[in-house]
Amino acid sequence: LDRDEWKDSAVAYQDDVGLWTDGGLKDHIDKFVKLAQSFKQAGLTFAAKKCHLAYKELSMYGYIVGKNGLQVDTKCTTLIEQWQRPICVRDVRSFLGVMNYYRRFVKDFSKIAKPLTELTKKDVGFRWSDEQDKSFQTLKTLLAENVMLKAPNWQDAKNGVRPYQMYVDMYDISLGVVLEQADENGRLRPITFESRKLNAHELHYTVTEKECLSIVYGCNVCERYVGVMTFDIWVEHQALEWLFHKAQLKGCLMQYVENLLMMVEIEGTKMQDLEAIKHYLTNFEWPAHVTNESLPRLRRKLKIYCLIGGQLFRRAAKGKPP
Template sequence: SRKRRNDLRLVVDYRALNKQVVSDKFPLPRIDEILDSISSKNKIFTSLDLTQGYHQVKIKAADIFKTAFSTSECGSYEYLRVPFGLKTSSSALCRPLLHLLRGLNNIIHFVDDVIAMDKDAEDHLMTLAKVFEKFREGNLKCRPEKVNLFQTKLKFLGVVVTQGQISPDPEKIESVKNIKPPQTIKQLRGILGLMSYFRKFIRNYAQIAKPLTDLTRGNPQKITWSKLAQDSLDHLKKALTSEPILCLPDFQTGQFVVTTDASTKGIGAILSQIINGEEKVIAYASRTLTTGESNYSATQLELLSIIHHLEKFKHYLVGRKFKLRSDHKSLQYLQTFKKPSGILARWILKIQDLDYEFEHLKGKQNAPCDYLSRFPDNAPLENENEEINT
């Protein structure tokens, strides 16, 4: 295939080989955790893109023959370096890159993209010097046209990062404006997958998307596309294209706040941080209840919400004293339960290593989380089937 003018990329069908290749269990970093590691203190950014990233990793001599492929006009070839299309290619690049950059502060990377970030230009220059020295050590090369030095705004992994804020990439969501009503269940789930990727930016995402997620329930063969579903799609498109903004966390100063709630439909939470006396939203979260959880008592549901969301936001909270808010007053005794038993005891053990102070909210004060719990995120079902009637 042709990538750019006079620039060809070989695409080899390695499906048969992939069936024989042992899976590499090296864990790739989670995108949400990468983005969460960007501090609001960072004001200067540089992005580096490795030139043909996979091709910078050599293949063991004994394995080269396995990559052989033939062409109709130019003969047969073997790859000397990791090709695109092998199921272990990403791990083969990420593992050495992780070890190479280990110990460097203010560096994040995802596959062949490396980001350096600092609070000022002087510190940034020192960071870049260390990064480039590591690249020389590992014999890694960057693509010059994709090196962006000393930026105050950076596009990375589908979002735009600027001083203290994060928002969806306008280029990535431009196509959202042109989304048409889906014709198949598969198309509908594709739309929901796209919207869900950006749901941390959309307050009350679950309530807005509910008419669409309801259409995927029950493994339907055909679904009627209604005005309610169209209104839901239009609302989501508008929410994403209006450039919603969340704040980046400040890991040096400012107290984190986790506000939770639960209902008979689901659990919800808001992660925020108090910076310079002002509380700023970092992320929204919610989910539906399982069949078993729907039988929990009110106290169990509230505690479930706390446990689930403290686990979800744990990388923000470990080693820091934070504020935990709930409108269920009995939970203020979490840290002083005399003899908890059963599931309650197991849950309390899960959060005993966290340092928090409990704050009771009256129901009206907890309206945002109450809304999230009553209209939680509903992940689309995995099965996909036939047509949607419009």
């Protein structure tokens, strides 16, 4: 498939192709015919028995994919609910392998699964206690709830109509991230749950350092959704405010500032100014809406911004927050 031609209506994965449309049945059929013609020209054929046309949702690779979002296939949740208690390390690895495939549906997966992952380490004997059993049962229960992950609305997020909401948290042993967006009724719905364990070095971080680390982790792991859009970050600790107002930063905290250069909430006039500066750096002329009164301010700001790979970055003085 030509990625540019089909990027908004089709995707190929291994030997399967998914096609979606939102313009009605005629539009759906027209695009399918066009897709079939592309395959014919390439000397490829469809297996008629495997073609499913005009469905509101489809089961693919253990998921139910539909207009409203993504869910775990109920056949899979049923099998996992019936999973027998592991009696050896191999059983634990098998269970965790399946659960890892669906980990984005489980909030704080790394924290909950830790008693089980510890059993898979080298030179650790198999010992099943209440702690492991609780972890095992909790993971099965949470997946059985079959949370639907919302399909992100890129346009609404970009326009600020329904911006992404990122909730980050840290625990003694792990980091957790929830990315949400409001639906048409204004109700916040999850897009993904992300988490990871802290490594041996990170376990000794201070509370502030761990909270800063969770923010950086959240931005990195959710980059495919948020890109460089404006979005809200919610943290229990005042890590972000402290980070950007501390006079001198060293070590990992300085690295966090560098990673968070673009992570400042921008509203109103500030956003308009940035759009104008980006337009100037791209086209070497100011956009039509820029007034004579705003030009001096924009020219001053122009000195501290640069364009890299089509994205706008703010220059930061060494050792100082942006």
